[in-house]
Amino acid sequence: MGQAGRFITLEGGEGAGKTTQIVRLAEWLRAGGREVVTTREPGGAAGAEMIRKLLVEGPAERWDGPTEALLHYAARRDHLRSTVWPALGRGAWVISDRFADSTRAYQGYGHGLDLALLARLHDVAIGEFEPDLTLILDLPIDIGLARAAARRGSETRYESLPRDFHERVHAGFRAIAKSAPGRCAIVDASTDIDTIATAIARIVAERLGA
Numbered sequence: 001m002g003q004a005g006r007f008i009t010l011e012g013g014e015g016a017g018k019t020t021q022i023v024r025l026a027e028w029l030r031a032g033g034r035e036v037v038t039t040r041e042p043g044g045a046a047g048a049e050m051i052r053k054l055l056v057e058g059p060a061e062r063w064d065g066p067t068e069a070l071l072h073y074a075a076r077r078d079h080l081r082s083t084v085w086p087a088l089g090r091g092a093w094v095i096s097d098r099f100a101d102s103t104r105a106y107q108g109y110g111h112g113l114d115l116a117l118l119a120r121l122h123d124v125a126i127g128e129f130e131p132d133l134t135l136i137l138d139l140p141i142d143i144g145l146a147r148a149a150a151r152r153g154s155e156t157r158y159e160s161l162p163r164d165f166h167e168r169v170h171a172g173f174r175a176i177a178k179s180a181p182g183r184c185a186i187v188d189a190s191t192d193i194d195t196i197a198t199a200i201a202r203i204v205a206e207r208l209g210a
Helices: 018-031 046-056 063-088 099-108 115-124 143-150 163-181 192-210
Strands: 007-011 036-040 091-096 133-138 184-188
Touching: 007 018, 007 063, 007 163, 007 192, 018 036, 018 091, 018 133, 018 192, 036 063, 046 063, 063 099, 063 115, 063 143, 063 192, 091 192, 099 115, 133 163, 133 192, 143 163, 163 184, 184 192
Parallel strands: 007 091, 007 133, 036 091, 133 184
Antiparallel strands: none
16 A cells, blocks of 8 residues: 555544534645545445445444344444555555444444454454544533434434433443544534634544644
């Protein structure tokens, strides 16, 4: 892979504002002369987008934890092969709305799937590859769910899960950040959009020399 390429992921619970901040971060990086590819998970490639529909639409009880994890990693493998790795290889900066930490937080901490099992699945699907920087947008659960409900479309499967599920997910993201401080940074997502964007740009500049 090219030396100039960087892989940044944005994580967080429902309604944390990841999509808005990805747009702002991409604009800031492009203003500095970088090629930027924005993408998302599940999705980001033709096959992965087909799997996304299976995961984010329909009733909450549609899949159990192991099935969800397998689907996520099938989509992730396609996403990396088709989109992320080729972009990094030509020196682009890639920003993804969710990545493997979401599987750990949602299927692992949220659904109670064994974290060691997820780690083995991770190794099979993508090996040792990981983001250069993960920004975790931290927001109180009630605010996030209210925001998510306000923009409700067809992708409501995760939002409709019980509140205690979202509490476990929230705690999971914090545990992930604590376990990997060199890669992860927690961003207060309860402030206004401009303040959050400024905080993110500062972290990216400090961590990745942007």
